Amino acid sequence: MLSRLVVLLVLAAVAVEALVHVKLQKKPTMASQMRRAGQRYTYTANKYGSRVGDDPVTITDYMNAEYFGPISVGSPAQTFQVIYDTGSSNLWVPSSQCSNCGSKAKYQSTSSSTYQKNGTVFKIMYGSGPVSGFFSADTAALGSASITKQLFAEVTDVSGLGMAYSVGKFDGIAGMAWPRISVNNVPPLFFNALSQGIITSPVFAFYLSGSDGTSGEMDLGGIDSKHYTGALSYVPLTNETYWVTNMDSMAVGSNAGVTSVKRIVLDSGTSLLAGPTADVQKIAALVGAQPFFLNPKEYTVDCSKVSSLPDITFTIGGQAYVIHPQDYVINDEGLICLFGMVALDIPAPAGPLWILGDVFMRKYYTVFDVGQKRLGFAPAA
Ligand SMILES: *[C@@H]1O[C@H](CO)[C@@H](O)[C@H](O)[C@H]1NC(C)=O
Numbered sequence: 001m002l003s004r005l006v007v008l009l010v011l012a013a014v015a016v017e018a019l020v021h022v023k024l025q026k027k028p029t030m031a032s033q034m035r036r037a038g039q040r041y042t043y044t045a046n047k048y049g050s051r052v053g054d055d056p057v058t059i060t061d062y063m064n065a066e067y068f069g070p071i072s073v074g075s076p077a078q079t080f081q082v083i084y085d086t087g088s089s090n091l092w093v094p095s096s097q098c099s100n101c102g103s104k105a106k107y108q109s110t111s112s113s114t115y116q117k118n119g120t121v122f123k124i125m126y127g128s129g130p131v132s133g134f135f136s137a138d139t140a141a142l143g144s145a146s147i148t149k150q151l152f153a154e155v156t157d158v159s160g161l162g163m164a165y166s167v168g169k170f171d172g173i174a175g176m177a178w179p180r181i182s183v184n185n186v187p188p189l190f191f192n193a194l195s196q197g198i199i200t201s202p203v204f205a206f207y208l209s210g211s212d213g214t215s216g217e218m219d220l221g222g223i224d225s226k227h228y229t230g231a232l233s234y235v236p237l238t239n240e241t242y243w244v245t246n247m248d249s250m251a252v253g254s255n256a257g258v259t260s261v262k263r264i265v266l267d268s269g270t271s272l273l274a275g276p277t278a279d280v281q282k283i284a285a286l287v288g289a290q291p292f293f294l295n296p297k298e299y300t301v302d303c304s305k306v307s308s309l310p311d312i313t314f315t316i317g318g319q320a321y322v323i324h325p326q327d328y329v330i331n332d333e334g335l336i337c338l339f340g341m342v343a344l345d346i347p348a349p350a351g352p353l354w355i356l357g358d359v360f361m362r363k364y365y366t367v368f369d370v371g372q373k374r375l376g377f378a379p380a381a
């Protein structure tokens, strides 16, 4: 009896240990910094599969990423701040051989005893140019999870990211989407963690509602019941590419059916909600938002009227997920009140679609269930 109890206690301890927490920090987006500096900037949809020339484009829009967390690469550990991005699948960090990475942290392979040369060219096209480098393999650690022989890109040229990257607070990207959209079919971090048995439960989740308003957490290998209230509701994925599914409908106040586009992608690497231009124009009119002079794809609202604006409701898998105006209006340090929805037309085959970024994920703890190929939501606590 006692031995059985001990076994149970040990199992319980292992189960707790198995949940890996990665603390995330919220920083103003690059778009926000450029807005404050009165500079024009553009949104690009390239992350969702448009093409530049013959090259499929896999990343771009980190202008709008707000949450960063640490990852360490190499032995001893070299630490980088990365965007944990559920909208892409590769890990990349600046290389010590990077000519234009400015003051970013840079990976030095010669300082790592676990470095393994690969050398395959890595290249992704950005609207304004390439981000390129080469693949290397090394140990990568997320919180207490240490993944060996992780292939990642050492980036040597970030010219395609332009000024947006230099003013951004992140060094690189850690992609959390599916292998099918990984450049060169490199196994993504989380999938390697599973195949190496470092994480046993094939699920991760994002909590972006830290009580101080500037922090969050990514939970790997489990779901942290402290972070939500009520029960999780799940919907099946419609493809193993992005974290993509369908919603039933979207309503603005009592106006149901404001869009006929049902495809949604849960994207931790995008700060706002984004959808087809014609629909966003219609919705902006319904909430009384005005086009923003620095960027016609964005809208502003009168800060004094926020409390009287309608709710926006996404119905997914029969459940209503309500976003109140206090949650979808971004008060940018009192400077402007930005409507948290931007016009972004994603071409086929990935689009047209809606991106549910941090505005949605702050409100709802979001579970990315690799094992059961589904997404789960519950109100964040
Ligand atoms: C580099 O990694 C790729 C996977 O992207 C693999 O196919 C290739 O064989 C590796 N090359 C070397 C030299 O290890």
Ligand SMILES: *[C@@H]1O[C@H](CO)[C@@H](O)[C@H](O)[C@H]1NC(C)=O
Pocket: 238, 239, 240, 241, 349, 350
């Ligand atoms: C899944 O995505 C791939 C790649 O974008 C696409 O070719 C395929 O048609 C999609 N499948 C479904 C069922 O949407």
